[in-house]
Amino acid sequence: MEIEQSFSVPYPRDAVWARFHDMPGIVACLPGASLTAPVDNGMLKLAMTVKLGPIVASFAGDGEMKLDDAQHCGSITGTGVDRKSASRVKGVASFALEALGVRETRVDVKVDYAISGSLAQFSRGGIVKELATRMTQAFADNLKAKLDEAGAAEIGAAERAEPAPEVQAVARASVRMQPANAPLDVGNLFWKILWSRLRGLFSFASR
Numbered sequence: 213m214e215i216e217q218s219f220s221v222p223y224p225r226d227a228v229w230a231r232f233h234d235m236p237g238i239v240a241c242l243p244g245a246s247l248t249a250p251v252d253n254g255m256l257k258l259a260m261t262v263k264l265g266p267i268v269a270s271f272a273g274d275g276e277m278k279l280d281d282a283q284h285c286g287s288i289t290g291t292g293v294d295r296k297s298a299s300r301v302k303g304v305a306s307f308a309l310e311a312l313g314v315r316e317t318r319v320d321v322k323v324d325y326a327i328s329g330s331l332a333q334f335s336r337g338g339i340v341k342e343l344a345t346r347m348t349q350a351f352a353d354n355l356k357a358k359l360d361e362a363g364a365a366e367i368g369a370a371e372r373a374e375p376a377p378e379v380q381a382v383a384r385a386s387v388r389m390q391p392a393n394a395p396l397d398v399g400n401l402f403w404k405i406l407w408s409r410l411r412g413l414f415s416f417a418s419r
């Protein structure tokens with residue numbers, strides 16, 4: 213299954229691209245994701261936990277991140293296994309950055325994945341698609357927060373050389389924008405979709 217998402221951030225493309233070179237930082241932008249070992253020449257040891265209603269899936273596996281500096285694009289490939297449900301996921305996420313002006317960048321993401329095992333049933337409905345949408349939005353928010361934090365640090369350095377109250381206020385506001393990187397929980401969505409399907413069945417039966 214393929215899913216395509218796009219989002220924009222109010223920063224120059226070079227500044228955004230520099231963030232993608234911080235591979236541990238990029239992984240940390242994904243809710244529920246973490247590295248289980250240091251990055252080794254683009255090779256990743258990954259873990260990710262997602263909660264789907266009463267089901268908690270904890271995937272562990274290997275991945276690889278490749279970057280093309282000339283084209284400002286790259287990809288992450290990987291596989292993971294949730295031993296509790298005997299489910300396996302494999303896929304590739306490709307991304308490309310496009311400058312929308314001097315201070316705005318669009319990030320286009322295309323994900324192609326396959327799920328096998330007991331969790332494969334969710335890939336046939338709207339849950340996985342909505343999960344990807346929420347994950348992309350959370351990734352965008354976290355990436356923007358990291359860029360804000362880096363910008364605040366630069367402002368702070370300039371402020372020490374020449375203090376300015378209005379600059380200090382901007383720096384404090386930027387740091388507060390950074391969200392916590394919590395596991396992605398789509399439990400409410402799970403029950404919402406389940407209830408919607410049950411209502412559809414009852415509506416059909418009453419005709």
